[in-house]
Amino acid sequence: MRNRITAFIVALLLLPPLAISLSGQGWDAPAPVAGAVWLPALSGIMTIIVFSILLDTLTFHRAGNSLLRSQRGYLLWNGVAGMSICILLAYLNLFAGAWFTPAGSDTAALLLAALCGTALLPAILITRLWLAGLPGLVRLSTRRFALPAIPGETAAMLLLLAALAGLVGGTIWINHLGWLFWAAPLLLLVALQLLWHESTVFSGLAQGDWSRVLLGAVSGIAVGGIALAAYRLSGGTIYLVANTGELIAGLALFGLLCLQVSDVVAENWRGKKRTNAFKKKPFPIPIVTKKDL
Numbered sequence: 001m002r003n004r005i006t007a008f009i010v011a012l013l014l015l016p017p018l019a020i021s022l023s024g025q026g027w028d029a030p031a032p033v034a035g036a037v038w039l040p041a042l043s044g045i046m047t048i049i050v051f052s053i054l055l056d057t058l059t060f061h062r063a064g065n066s067l068l069r070s071q072r073g074y075l076l077w078n079g080v081a082g083m084s085i086c087i088l089l090a091y092l093n094l095f096a097g098a099w100f101t102p103a104g105s106d107t108a109a110l111l112l113a114a115l116c117g118t119a120l121l122p123a124i125l126i127t128r129l130w131l132a133g134l135p136g137l138v139r140l141s142t143r144r145f146a147l148p149a150i151p152g153e154t155a156a157m158l159l160l161l162a163a164l165a166g167l168v169g170g171t172i173w174i175n176h177l178g179w180l181f182w183a184a185p186l187l188l189l190v191a192l193q194l195l196w197h198e199s200t201v202f203s204g205l206a207q208g209d210w211s212r213v214l215l216g217a218v219s220g221i222a223v224g225g226i227a228l229a230a231y232r233l234s235g236g237t238i239y240l241v242a243n244t245g246e247l248i249a250g251l252a253l254f255g256l257l258c259l260q261v262s263d264v265v266a267e268n269w270r271g272k273k274r275t276n277a278f279k280k281k282p283f284p285i286p287i288v289t290k291k292d293l
Helices: 002-023 040-065 074-098 106-129 135-141 152-172 174-194 202-206 211-233 246-271
Strands: none
Touching: 002 074, 002 152, 002 174, 040 106, 040 211, 074 106, 074 152, 074 174, 074 246, 106 211, 106 246, 135 211, 152 174, 174 246, 202 211, 211 246
């Protein structure tokens, strides 16, 4: 797990500035934005926390399942992971300029993202668990058309190429490849999961099970939308380059990324350790040589 996390973080940190350097482009600091940010951000975080507690309580009374009651340690580590993911996304935004806030410096912008991430990822997991208890939504996403199964190594290489293209090409031509740039973190993490023979949020698609993809995307849209609405209603200022459709797609990608990150965190609870990528399994049929006779 450590090797995957290290490769993921290093790629996100180094590839965008490397692309800027190789292309000969200069990095322009974002223009200052006036307005309130910290108190509205705290209001948005508190709204998400209250929303999470409410959904967790409803889930517990409906099905007896509760992440806050039975998996507090898991949620805590996901809060740390959410903080890290949001810091990385805010770092990528320094090159993409997808949103602007009145944070006084790049350091303040990263700190703001860290505070938001601690609440967002656990909230997405709680929302997904609540959505999974809705029979109609589950039936809608299961037993649907299955996608053709692609060998894990082939899929991993294709996803790695797409992620590298997004982080490098998207940094240089953000107006044309911005969609691939923001999809790159998810593609990269899924590729690393496949390289280490771990499950991904897309593993069920080959069997026609779209529930993880649908519920993860809807959870990201719901939690992100509520957080953004609470921030703005509290007087917070934020300028978004994306239109409404692009914003919804971005929140859906964020939900899937958070779900995939939670799978990596859950490996410690499953007790699984993967140290060698593409480790060959022993041949199932014993081979007897003359020396053994």
